[in-house]
Amino acid sequence: MSAEPSATRGSAKLRITEIFLSLQGEARDVGWPTVFVRLTGCPLRCHYCDTAYAFSGGSAMSLDEVLSKVADYAVSHVTVTGGEPLAQRSVLPLLVALCDAGYTVSLETSGALDVSAVDPRVVKVVDLKCPDSGESGKNRLENLQHLGTRDQIKFVISGRKDYEWACTQLKAFDLVTRVEVLFSPVHDQLEPTMLAEWILEDRLPVRFQIQLHKYLWGEAAGR
């Protein structure tokens, strides 16, 4: 996908819930100071969702306004998240513009929408929704062909049933040779130690992670 000229970009509008600075709490870039651009709206309703405040509301911003606000924070990592960011078409030129501006850009997506048009410079962090999310029927498996070794698939695991389901998907789609695989416990539902023990017992070639920001700041929005 090529970059759009600034004049075209400037007319693109996005509905934004919040733009804020925090430490990246998940995935490969965990710990880096990162600007988060949280887009409003999501067609899913996962049982454990911790960002329901992003389902509606928000403010309309032009793409150039978003870029300006991101620049104000003066850090090199940017994560575009939601809600479900791909539910807004204008997220695609936003991702291009962020990459063109030299940021290290990642996109957090539910895995329910098409990722094929995402700028290849963007690291895609794609959920594969487990059964206890209530939304595993929305997994868009065609997305797998558009992921590479820089990208990540994340399983958010509520309990043993989800864990076993995730193990089955690892084998069925040979995921560990295609992408980096992350296993994360649902905060306050599955004891992190238990998930860590299961991974070690099974010698799973996946990365365990916990949501760092929740240990630092709890459930506060904008963190």
Ligand code: SF4
């Ligand atoms: S996809 Fe993400 S934002 Fe949407 S309901 Fe699920 S957890 Fe919440």
